[in-house]
Every structure is written in C-alpha cells, then in structure tokens.
Amino acid sequence: MKRVEIGKLEDFREGAIHGIDVDERKLIVVNLEGELHALDGICTHEYAELGRGFLTGDTVRCPLHFSQFDVETGEAITTPAEEPLEKFRVEVEGESVYLLLD
Numbered sequence: 001m002k003r004v005e006i007g008k009l010e011d012f013r014e015g016a017i018h019g020i021d022v023d024e025r026k027l028i029v030v031n032l033e034g035e036l037h038a039l040d041g042i043c044t045h046e047y048a049e050l051g052r053g054f055l056t057g058d059t060v061r062c063p064l065h066f067s068q069f070d071v072e073t074g075e076a077i078t079t080p081a082e083e084p085l086e087k088f089r090v091e092v093e094g095e096s097v098y099l100l101l102d
C-alpha cells in the first residue's frame with residue numbers, strides 16, 4: 001500500500017470536481033459535505049476525463065456521453081457506462097490529504 005499526499009484540505013472545496021494526477025493516473029476528488037471521495041478520473045465507457053465533467057449533488061456526470069456515477073460508491077447509475085469507477089481510500093491528517101494506492 002502506498003500513501004501519497006495529494007494536497008491540503010482547503011484545495012478540495014465542496015461543489016466541484018477536483019482532477020488530480022497521481023502516478024500518471026488521472027483521478028478525481030469530490031468533497032461531499034466535508035467527506036472526501038477519490039475515484040478513477042477516466043470514464044468506464046470510453047476515454048473522457050471526469051475532471052471535466054459535472055457535479056450534481058452526489059453524482060458525477062461524464063462530459064462525453066453523460067453517464068452518471070455515484071460519488072460514494074463509484075457505481076454507474078446511467079448508461080452508456082456500465083462498469084463502476086474504482087474508488088480509493090483517502091486519509092486526512094491535520095490539514096494534509098493522503099491517497100492510499102495498492
């Protein structure tokens with residue numbers, strides 16, 4: 001398990017999708033009511049960066065064909081995407097935010 005610092009709490013404000021690059025992977029971080037969720041940043045349908053997508057409540061919408069994903073589970077809620085987004089564990093220590101990678 002690898003632990004990578006991805007920023008400070010203040011970097012991940014609510015109401016936005018934060019695209020980050022970690023180990024050459026594109027991920028997204030979403031702050032839902034103070035809880036940070038980190039997910040794969042590439043849609044499971046085709047290649048589209050979810051960091052350029054849209055956040056509505058607790059779902060992220062792909063900017064290409066508009067599939068929606070549940071931020072808390074990664075599940076694809078609407079087609080054409082069917083596979084879930086991978087989720088990653090986030091740890092907050094003081095003001096620092098860490099991501100846990102396998």
Ligand code: FES
Pocket residue numbers: 043044045046047048062063064065066067079080081
């Ligand atoms: S690339 Fe995301 S729904 Fe098609």
